[in-house]
Amino acid sequence: MVQDRENTNPVDELDQLIHTPARLNIMTQLYVVESADYIFLRNRTGLTWGNLSAHISKLAEAGYVKVDKTIINKKTHTVAQMTGKGRTAFEEYRDKMMAVLQPED
């Protein structure tokens, strides 16, 4: 069957990688800062370490986030930073989401 383009669900056009609540939360926190370490992100998002690490890994695989891991005083210190690609993707997601919820008359 040929898909009727006029009936495409705009929600389907949203970036599903960002659309997950946890990743949307992470992307929002990273969008408004230059960089943040995992401790700060955990405090701001309320995610567990495992969840935080897993979601950031997914975002890093897509090139939306850059992760830098170092050892400071024998402790792992990981800093996440949104890439230019990530910022563009987040802004597009935000614009599409607003279009979904506030459609033009």
Add this chain to the structure above:
Amino acid sequence: MNAKIDLKQTEKASFRLAAYADGTADLSLGLVFLLLGLYPLTRELFGVYWNFPFFLLVLGAIVAAQVWVKKRLTPSRIGIVTLGERFKKRSRLALLITVILLILTTLTWVGAARGTFLSLPAWMGRYGVEIIVSLIVLAIFWGMAYSLELQRYYLYGVLLAAGFPLQAILPVYDGLPWLVAGGIITAVGAVLMARFLKQYPEVSEEE
């Protein structure tokens, strides 16, 4: 899911967590005003020439303690964040405005003390200089309270602004308004720090 992601609120919340959650800003502010409140006493104790170096020494210790807490205590509890360039520019502008206002305040105060201040309109009465300085201090703190959504800074503004006219009006110890204001702000800072230490225990990233 709400598409209206309030990025400004998120940015402010990140800044508040990084800069104000640990209570060091409040503690430092309160201790500085406590020190100011004790200035007349220490002047009696150390004399005019030694009082100012003593004041600078204690002020340096307060700043050093704040820096130490920010570097050693806070990062392992709330993490480290680098704010965006846009926020940094706005912060620098706000700091510049605050510094200008503080310089104006100091010049007004010193000028009045030396009798070189321009004559004020009669309706301002005897306490015109105190009123002007109070309004400047109020503007600084209420500006911070409004822009950063730190409600307690409205109270700080009132406490500190009231200190100038009260110091002139009350026939008591000169430093009393600052002792009261500094004491309250220090107490608030101490409570914030205690709450911070409880709410944000030391953590390290799990492997």
